[in-house]
Amino acid sequence: MLRFVLNRALMGLLTLFVAAVVSFIIVHLMPGSPGETALGASGDPQSIKAFNDSIGWNNPWVVQFVDWVRMLLSGSLGSSYVDNRDLSIEITTRIQVTAYLSLAAIVLTAILGVVVGVTAAVRGGVTDRILNSITAFFIAVPAFWFAIFLILVFAVFNPLLPASGYVEFSDDPIAWASSLVLPVLALAVHGAAGIARITRSAMLEAVGQEHIRTLRAMGVPRQRIVYLHALRFASVQIVSVIGLQFVLIFGGTVTVEQLFQLPGLGTGIQRAIGMHDVPAIQATVMVTTFVVVITMFITELATRFLDPKVRAR
Amino acid sequence: MIRSVMRRVVAIASATALITAGFAGVANAATKTLTIGDVSDPAPSKYDPYAYSDGQAVFFEALYDQLFVRTAPAAARGVKGSLVTKHTLSDDKKTLTLTLRDNVRFADGTKVDAATVKANLDRRNDGSLPSYAKFGAGGTQEITSVTTSGDFGVTITFKAAQPNAAYELSGPAGFIVSKAAAKNPVLLRSAPYGSGPYYLDANKSVKANTYRLQRNPAHWNKAKYPYDVIVYKVYATPQAQANASAAGQLDVTLQPATTSVPLLKARKVGLLSKGGNVYFMQWWDKLGKNDKFTEDKNVRLAFSYATDRDALVNGLFAGDRPTASLVGKTGLGYSAALDTTYKYNLAKAKALLAASKYPNPTFTIVIAASESAQTEILKQQWAKAGITMNVKIAANGGELFGAVRTASMGPFNFDTSNLAAWTGLMLNSFPNYQSATNAAISAAFGAYAGDNTSAAKAKALNEAIVNEGWTMPLRESFSYTGYKKTTIKPIKIGANGNVWPLLTEILPVK
Numbered sequence: 001m002l003r004f005v006l007n008r009a010l011m012g013l014l015t016l017f018v019a020a021v022v023s024f025i026i027v028h029l030m031p032g033s034p035g036e037t038a039l040g041a042s043g044d045p046q047s048i049k050a051f052n053d054s055i056g057w058n059n060p061w062v063v064q065f066v067d068w069v070r071m072l073l074s075g076s077l078g079s080s081y082v083d084n085r086d087l088s089i090e091i092t093t094r095i096q097v098t099a100y101l102s103l104a105a106i107v108l109t110a111i112l113g114v115v116v117g118v119t120a121a122v123r124g125g126v127t128d129r130i131l132n133s134i135t136a137f138f139i140a141v142p143a144f145w146f147a148i149f150l151i152l153v154f155a156v157f158n159p160l161l162p163a164s165g166y167v168e169f170s171d172d173p174i175a176w177a178s179s180l181v182l183p184v185l186a187l188a189v190h191g192a193a194g195i196a197r198i199t200r201s202a203m204l205e206a207v208g209q210e211h212i213r214t215l216r217a218m219g220v221p222r223q224r225i226v227y228l229h230a231l232r233f234a235s236v237q238i239v240s241v242i243g244l245q246f247v248l249i250f251g252g253t254v255t256v257e258q259l260f261q262l263p264g265l266g267t268g269i270q271r272a273i274g275m276h277d278v279p280a281i282q283a284t285v286m287v288t289t290f291v292v293v294i295t296m297f298i299t300e301l302a303t304r305f306l307d308p309k310v311r312a313r
Numbered sequence: 314m315i316r317s318v319m320r321r322v323v324a325i326a327s328a329t330a331l332i333t334a335g336f337a338g339v340a341n342a343a344t345k346t347l348t349i350g351d352v353s354d355p356a357p358s359k360y361d362p363y364a365y366s367d368g369q370a371v372f373f374e375a376l377y378d379q380l381f382v383r384t385a386p387a388a389a390r391g392v393k394g395s396l397v398t399k400h401t402l403s404d405d406k407k408t409l410t411l412t413l414r415d416n417v418r419f420a421d422g423t424k425v426d427a428a429t430v431k432a433n434l435d436r437r438n439d440g441s442l443p444s445y446a447k448f449g450a451g452g453t454q455e456i457t458s459v460t461t462s463g464d465f466g467v468t469i470t471f472k473a474a475q476p477n478a479a480y481e482l483s484g485p486a487g488f489i490v491s492k493a494a495a496k497n498p499v500l501l502r503s504a505p506y507g508s509g510p511y512y513l514d515a516n517k518s519v520k521a522n523t524y525r526l527q528r529n530p531a532h533w534n535k536a537k538y539p540y541d542v543i544v545y546k547v548y549a550t551p552q553a554q555a556n557a558s559a560a561g562q563l564d565v566t567l568q569p570a571t572t573s574v575p576l577l578k579a580r581k582v583g584l585l586s587k588g589g590n591v592y593f594m595q596w597w598d599k600l601g602k603n604d605k606f607t608e609d610k611n612v613r614l615a616f617s618y619a620t621d622r623d624a625l626v627n628g629l630f631a632g633d634r635p636t637a638s639l640v641g642k643t644g645l646g647y648s649a650a651l652d653t654t655y656k657y658n659l660a661k662a663k664a665l666l667a668a669s670k671y672p673n674p675t676f677t678i679v680i681a682a683s684e685s686a687q688t689e690i691l692k693q694q695w696a697k698a699g700i701t702m703n704v705k706i707a708a709n710g711g712e713l714f715g716a717v718r719t720a721s722m723g724p725f726n727f728d729t730s731n732l733a734a735w736t737g738l739m740l741n742s743f744p745n746y747q748s749a750t751n752a753a754i755s756a757a758f759g760a761y762a763g764d765n766t767s768a769a770k771a772k773a774l775n776e777a778i779v780n781e782g783w784t785m786p787l788r789e790s791f792s793y794t795g796y797k798k799t800t801i802k803p804i805k806i807g808a809n810g811n812v813w814p815l816l817t818e819i820l821p822v823k
Binding site for chain 1: 357358359499502503517519520521522523546547548549550553556557559560561562576580
């Protein structure tokens with residue numbers, strides 16, 4: 001186990017390093033310079049150069065990269081070139097919104113997906129065909145389209161929930177929950193349809209296993225076979241997909257955050273790119289990569305816990 | 314056992330949620346909140362009020378006090394003192410002497426005094442500050458010196474006589490930032506430094522998404538501002554803004570897109586509108602130098618008859634008004650007769666073309682990519698009359714502006730409530746590169762210039778320009794402000810004369 005953890009920690013660090021190098025190179029290849037961003041229209045070439053010199057933009061890339069990594073290791077994400085705001089504070093604020101959104105979405109995705117998938121596999125027949133058609137529809141429908149549909153139905157024409165915006169939990173818990181309902185649904189339904197498909201096929205595979213047939217022959221109640229033994233067998237695949245789905249949701253909140261005007265990481269990086277705010281782009285990429293690395297690690301741990309074959313490797 | 318524990322957990326969770334919700338409800342009821350929705354970030358890169366214009370003033374009014382505030386009606390250009398308690402303008406109208414209020418403090422604790430006002434006005438030559446450009450060297454209201462007398466006396470000397478000197482120090486140019494920020498404007502990149510009726514709650518604000526402004530309890534004029542909290546929301550798209558407004562989330566919807574207007578009307582959102590900006594096709598060539606057919610007035614007019622303005626507006630510009638009048642409906646010189654005369658009439662267009670030497674005009678138009686949808690519709694409409702228009706999207710600004718010299722016509726828009734300005738431009742500047750002349754237009758312009766308050770003369774000029782086939786109006790565009798009727802008193806065009814209100818003009822129903 002210790003070897004596994006160390007191995008994954010090393011791989012995680014390597015992933016973070018590669019992400020840091022790639023994001024560093026990409027933002028440095030972007031046209032323009034931080035001086036032009038910071039000084040805007042008032043910046044004459046001399047003041048732009050002075051600004052760039054002051055932040056070390058004209059130093060060799062290697063020196064800049066080492067300085068940046070050193071700053072990250074000291075626990076700081078730096079400050080924005082646009083308005084000098086502390087990015088650690090900014091990203092802490094934004095990541096809360098994205099985290100609430102993604103976690104709620106993945107929980108809903110998992111519950112919906114597993115329930116629908118198991119039902120389709122266990123019931124079979126017409127139920128299976130109907131559920132298959134529904135999941136096919138939601139796999140085909142992009143999240144943004146479904147988000148617009150939800151806004152129109154539940155906010156614009158029937159004002160039951162807010163069309164957009166975010167309320168802090170500490171300000172008003174009910175309003176906080178209301179502000180997340182539609183975005184979470186928009187994010188969850190697409191993924192749930194995919195998980196339902198995986199769950200269905202994993203369950204069908206599980207019920208055909210020898211040990212399940214043996215349990216049946218021994219007269220173990222059907223419910224126990226399905227929801228304990230077969231689902232446990234199928235859960236290895238399901239958990240892996242849920243882990244991947246979380247990564248997709250976390251990284252793919254840009255559109256939904258924009259549609260619902262949520263102040264999360266997605267809208268943050270979009271603005272940062274639009275304003276050529278190099279430190280903000282790099283900080284967001286690093287934080288997002290870190291979340292992905294941790295998620296994949298947890299997924300692998302869960303898979304090991306559920307599957308003795310993986311543990312034995 | 315497990316069930317009993319579960320029941321207890323659910324009961325405790327429900328009670329906690331209800332109590333928390335109850336407290337939140339009480340807190341909301343006690344706090345008067347104004348929620349404003351905008352599609353552009355009022356402070357994208359800094360909180361420097363001089364870096365922006367009238368459009369962002371409602372945001373900066375909350376954070377900064379002004380020397381003078383404007384009074385309605387806008388046309389009177391009236392002001393009253395805000396930070397200024399007394400002012401006098403010298404007989405030659407070049408020197409304005411101000412006495413400042415002595416009890417105003419900035420959020421950083423420093424006092425508003427004469428040295429602060431001077432430090433602010435000393436930024437007038439900073440080229441990055443649009444609202445101060447008029448005070449800088451060569452500006453229309455160039456200030457030559459600012460001196461202080463005592464703690465609260467300021468003397469401002471203009472280069473030329475300024476009958477409305479106090480008015481010039483209202484609006485965005487009248488805001489005052491703290492002395493520290495005026496001397497070191499870099500500070501304004503990360504925070505506002507004002508003395509206004511509200512302060513920015515940085516902990517509850519997220520850049521480009523939500524700005525939460527809390528009441529400044531120490532403000533000298535706080536009774537004038539009825540709200541405890543202002544939430545200024547920034548929407549990434551006009552549709553998101555319209556959805557929030559239609560869902561009742563916004564008290565004030567600043568400048569919704571015209572395409573959002575039908576939805577807002579359907580959802581009973583109050584709307585204040587202001588027109589006057591007319592979109593038209595301008596005949597750059599009236600002499601047949603670029604395309605021979607343009608020399609014939611009747612051919613130019615045939616284009617107008619062949620234009621189905623209603624279809625154009627219904628198809629692309631919901632919320633605009635189809636019009637053939639160069640002046641908007643509420644502007645001085647509007648002509649309903651033009652709207653009637655140039656109703657879509659394909660038969661007449663064909664007849665005019667058939668009677669001319671150019672029954673099938675063919676030409677190329679150079680446009681910006683943003684004009685392509687409108688141009689495509691016009692192309693299809695005109696094709697029915699036998700007109701062939703080839704469309705070329707300009708590769709750059711140079712090619713686009715160069716088309717004024719080389720093409721026959723092009724799309725343009727102008728706030729034609731200032732008809733004299735447009736006519737002067739049209740006769741004497743780039744829209745008339747070939748120096749065409751027209752006796753009817755010149756005569757009407759001359760008459761109007763001599764009496765520019767006359768609606769009849771303005772109308773005559775409007776009709777001359779359109780009937781002579783120099784300009785072909787298509788639609789009048791409107792700016793809007795939406796307001797929630799249940800929470801906000803009807804908003805009217807107020808002291809700044811624009812569709813966006815001053816903060817003090819946004820009043821709660823109760």
